[in-house]
Amino acid sequence: MPLYETVVGLEIHVELATASKVFCGCSTAFGGGQNTRACPVCMGLPGALPALNRQAVEYAVRAGLALNCSITKNAVFDRKHYFYPDLPKAFQISQLYLPLCVDGWVEVSGKRIRIREIHMEEDAGKLSHDPWTDVSLVDFNRCGAPLIEIVTQPDIRSAEEAVEAVRKIRAALSMLGVSDCKMQEGSLRVDVNLSVRPMGSDELGTRAEMKNINSLRSIGRAVTAETARQIEQIELGKPIIQQTRRWDDSKGASSAMRSKEDALDYRYFPEPDLAPLSLSDEWIAERRAALPELPEQKRKRYPVEFGLSAYDTDILVSEKALCELFERTAALCGRPKDAANWIMGEVLAALKDRGEPPDQLRLPPEALARIITLQSDGVVNRNGARRALTAVMSGEAEDVDGYVTANQLAMVGDESALAGIVRQVMESDADSVAAYRAGKEKAFGRLMGQAMKALRGKGDPGRLKELLTEALGEG
Numbered sequence: 409m410p411l412y413e414t415v416v417g418l419e420i421h422v423e424l425a426t427a428s429k430v431f432c433g434c435s436t437a438f439g440g441g442q443n444t445r446a447c448p449v450c451m452g453l454p455g456a457l458p459a460l461n462r463q464a465v466e467y468a469v470r471a472g473l474a475l476n477c478s479i480t481k482n483a484v485f486d487r488k489h490y491f492y493p494d495l496p497k498a499f500q501i502s503q504l505y506l507p508l509c510v511d512g513w514v515e516v517s518g519k520r521i522r523i524r525e526i527h528m529e530e531d532a533g534k535l536s537h538d539p540w541t542d543v544s545l546v547d548f549n550r551c552g553a554p555l556i557e558i559v560t561q562p563d564i565r566s567a568e569e570a571v572e573a574v575r576k577i578r579a580a581l582s583m584l585g586v587s588d589c590k591m592q593e594g595s596l597r598v599d600v601n602l603s604v605r606p607m608g609s610d611e612l613g614t615r616a617e618m619k620n621i622n623s624l625r626s627i628g629r630a631v632t633a634e635t636a637r638q639i640e641q642i643e644l645g646k647p648i649i650q651q652t653r654r655w656d657d658s659k660g661a662s663s664a665m666r667s668k669e670d671a672l673d674y675r676y677f678p679e680p681d682l683a684p685l686s687l688s689d690e691w692i693a694e695r696r697a698a699l700p701e702l703p704e705q706k707r708k709r710y711p712v713e714f715g716l717s718a719y720d721t722d723i724l725v726s727e728k729a730l731c732e733l734f735e736r737t738a739a740l741c742g743r744p745k746d747a748a749n750w751i752m753g754e755v756l757a758a759l760k761d762r763g764e765p766p767d768q769l770r771l772p773p774e775a776l777a778r779i780i781t782l783q784s785d786g787v788v789n790r791n792g793a794r795r796a797l798t799a800v801m802s803g804e805a806e807d808v809d810g811y812v813t814a815n816q817l818a819m820v821g822d823e824s825a826l827a828g829i830v831r832q833v834m835e836s837d838a839d840s841v842a843a844y845r846a847g848k849e850k851a852f853g854r855l856m857g858q859a860m861k862a863l864r865g866k867g868d869p870g871r872l873k874e875l876l877t878e879a880l881g882e883g
């Protein structure tokens with residue numbers, strides 16, 4: 409039995425997919441020239457007043473409902489003060505006292521990880537440091553972008569559970585369409601709060617926080633490495649210091665950044681320029697009724713309705729693009745098992761080869777359904793089907809049937825064509841025919857090989873064998 413237990417709580421920052429920022433009309437599009445998407449409001453110029461983005465509230469509420477939270481009808485915004493060059497107002501509009509969503513949960517390996525709250529806030533700008541000139545530049549394009557922060561209770565006990573919790577939350581949010589959840593672009597960033605304690609203890613140890621981790625793999629590695637570091641400190645009789653640490657994925661280690669502030673240090677107070685929200689029960693009920701089918705529901709439905717394994721189901725429902733492709737393809741071709749097998753096999757392998765994430769998938773369900781139908785009808789063989797898929801995914805072909813015709817991928821199913829080839833091979837290799845008829849069975853393989861070659865692998869080998877046997881017996 410291990411001597412120590414890891415205790416982890418997560419803070420997940422998610423950029424909402426609204427067209428404009430949370431308190432002004434500036435665009436939230438990724439990229440763009442520096443400081444081209446900034447105005448007096450998001451740059452915090454004196455006298456500029458915030459106006460709340462209704463869509464951002466709706467997205468945050470949808471996230472809360474999907475994660476089993478209660479919605480605070482009269483949620484309030486607060487100012488969180490700190491000075492940093494990427495925060496021009498010197499305060500961030502956030503929510504401390506009455507966050508929008510509270511008391512939710514997400515299920516991880518059969519256990520509920522409680523979600524303490526989901527609050528709304530605005531993002532900060534971005535600093536770039538130039539080590540050569542020792543100059544720092546600031547870009548306000550991201551300043552004021554709408555965020556939600558999902559805060560879990562310290563219910564997570566391992567690296568696996570931490571990764572699984574983020575994966576589940578990400579799948580739900582991406583299914584809702586409230587965020588693109590692209591970790592590589594920073595749309596979903598995770599802070600890991602971690603402490604260790606003697607096994608069996610109920611008390612929480614002193615925690616360290618690792619900020620802005622942006623891949624699932626890094627989250628798992630950070631939890632494992634920080635657990636080991638804290639245990640080592642304790643064994644050496646050294647105290648754990650409450651601090652914020654920077655996780656360096658290339659080194660596989662974290663280093664101290666600053667001592668961690670408590671809420672008191674931020675001098676929170678209610679934002680006087682924004683009225684408290686006033687959400688009606690009806691409005692919330694309508695939002696709840698309009699939620700799409702969530703990954704958890706699909707997880708239960710797929711094995712029952714389509715006979716898929718838990719493993720396949722899990723992979724499909726973790727990515728919005730994959731389960732949409734699966735459901736539409738299955739409906740179009742009526743072969744859910746084949747659709748799942750193609751996606752789990754060829755499609756994921758092709759994405760991996762191309763180094764693309766599933767959300768960049770360019771494969772219309774119509775095309776995949778057609779490929780599956782052509783193969784199951786025996787029009788193309790596995791190899792031909794695979795070639796057509798690669799051509800569609802690379803943008804080389806748009807129309808599956810056109811590609812199959814242009815590249816002569818169709819199987820030769822026509823009896824007279826097969827018989828013609830048998831005749832042709834027997835005429836061109838009379839020696840083998842004679843040898844076979846003289847009892848040399850090996851010669852059959854030679855003739856069969858030539859016939860398959862003439863068909864370029866596109867004939868049904870079983871039928872071909874029958875025809876050849878028949879023709880040789882006639883002599």
Ligand SMILES: [Zn+2]
Pocket residue numbers: 429432433434445446447448449450451552
């Ligand atoms: Zn603005």
